Amino acid sequence: EVRQLADLVGSTAQMYNYVRDSPSDINQFIIGTEKGLLKRMKADYPDNKYYLANENMICYNMKKHNLELIKYLLEDPDNEDFEIKVPKAIAERAFEPIKRMLEYSQ
Numbered sequence: 001e002v003r004q005l006a007d008l009v010g011s012t013a014q015m016y017n018y019v020r021d022s023p024s025d026i027n028q029f030i031i032g033t034e035k036g037l038l039k040r041m042k043a044d045y046p047d048n049k050y051y052l053a054n055e056n057m058i059c060y061n062m063k064k065h066n067l068e069l070i071k072y073l074l075e076d077p078d079n080e081d082f083e084i085k086v087p088k089a090i091a092e093r094a095f096e097p098i099k100r101m102l103e104y105s106q
Contacts, residue, residue, distance in 0.1 A: 019045055
């Protein structure tokens with residue numbers, strides 16, 4: 001029901017672009033995704049009014065990543081500290097959907 005009432009159901013990039021591309025007389029948005037996106041929208045488009053669909057929309061796994069950690073990993077590509085090992089059967093089943101997602105994002 002909620003999706004049917006929404007002007008857009010999409011990825012975070014699609015939500016951001018929707019706000020960016022909206023006419024100036026449309027300046028109020030209800031955002032239903034991780035609240036970190038809201039911070040960026042407020043910085044880039046401060047004249048708009050934003051509402052979170054739920055104030056508790058926090059992805060704690062996303063908050064674990066930062067530039068310092070990424071730099072650490074890139075400096076030593078053979079580092080296995082954060083390596084994720086996926087069983088072969090799962091990896092094979094996951095390959096095609098992941099490939100399609102990456103193609104779609106192009």
